[in-house]
Amino acid sequence: EVQLVESGGGLIQPGRSLRLSCAASGFDFDDYAMHWVRQVPGEGLEWVSGISWVSVGIAYADSVKGRFTISRDNAKNSLYLEMKSLRLEDTAVYYCVRSDGFLEPTDAFDLWGQGTMVTVSS
Amino acid sequence: DIQMTQSPSAMSASVGDRITISCRASQGISNSLAWFQQKPGKVPKRLIYAASSLESGVPSRFSGSGSGTEFTLTISSLQPEDFATYYCLQHNTYPFTFGPGTKVD
Numbered sequence: 295e296v297q298l299v300e301s302g303g304g305l306i307q308p309g310r311s312l313r314l315s316c317a318a319s320g321f322d323f324d325d326y327a328m329h330w331v332r333q334v335p336g337e338g339l340e341w342v343s344g345i346s347w348v349s350v351g352i353a354y355a356d357s358v359k360g361r362f363t364i365s366r367d368n369a370k371n372s373l374y375l376e377m378k379s380l381r382l383e384d385t386a387v388y389y390c391v392r393s394d395g396f397l398e399p400t401d402a403f404d405l406w407g408q409g410t411m412v413t414v415s416s
Numbered sequence: 417d418i419q420m421t422q423s424p425s426a427m428s429a430s431v432g433d434r435i436t437i438s439c440r441a442s443q444g445i446s447n448s449l450a451w452f453q454q455k456p457g458k459v460p461k462r463l464i465y466a467a468s469s470l471e472s473g474v475p476s477r478f479s480g481s482g483s484g485t486e487f488t489l490t491i492s493s494l495q496p497e498d499f500a501t502y503y504c505l506q507h508n509t510y511p512f513t514f515g516p517g518t519k520v521d
Contacts, residue, residue, distance in 0.1 A: 329512075331514075338503065338514060338515075338516050338517045339452075339454075339460065339503055339505075339514040339517075340514065341505075341511060341512040341513060341514060344510070344512070353510040353511060353512075354511070355511045356417070356511065389459065389460075393507070398446075398448055398507070398508055399448075399507055400465075400466055401465055401466075402448075402450055402465065402505070402507040403450055403452075403462060403465075403505060403507070404462055404465070404471070406459045406460060406461075407459075408459060409459065
């Protein structure tokens with residue numbers, strides 16, 4: 295089955311770090327760029343970060359630049375998001391999303407994981 | 417950064433209505449635009465990609481059009497399962513940006 299499964303979310307104090315993981319299955323992971331998208335409950339979608347299939351291309355939203363690091367391990371079919379210096383406003387559901395290319399993809403964001411909730415609170 | 421705006425932000429509609437949602441980019445994005453539908457507590461579902469291509473399995477009452485800075489999602493005859501929030505996404509230039517959403521109720 296073609297799917298993405300996120301893990302690693304939870305309750306974390308402000309200023310601490312957390313690492314999210316996304317396990318891909320059912321498709322050739324290293325043929326795709328990957329992204330993280332987040333959503334504060336009850337609010338809109340926000341693109342967070344993206345990475346090309348060989349990790350040469352990486353991009354971040356301004357809101358997380360310098361604090362979050364995206365990475366992938368194609369041998370493990372896995373995507374990661376290392377989040378440091380977490381803030382209250384980072385509280386959201388984090389989705390792992392697939393895209394056919396990193397630069398100007400034509401078949402973007404076709405497959406989404408179920409999401410993992412990150413709650414930043416003291 | 418490219419800003420995406422959507423109009424209306426919310427709309428009331430009835431089953432059978434033809435509805436149109438607009439999405440505008442602050443600068444040209446060619447056809448690098450996708451539309452998503454999201455229901456409460458659910459994962460976003462892609463409806464349209466490359467501005468006008470219908471996702472496999474999505475009913476033909478959904479259609480997308482536009483290029484450059486102006487885009488439209490049309491539902492030709494609203495069905496009960498279509499009541500949801502709709503988002504556009506530009507994936508032409510980083511940082512990618514979503515529109516703020518249009519709630520159809």
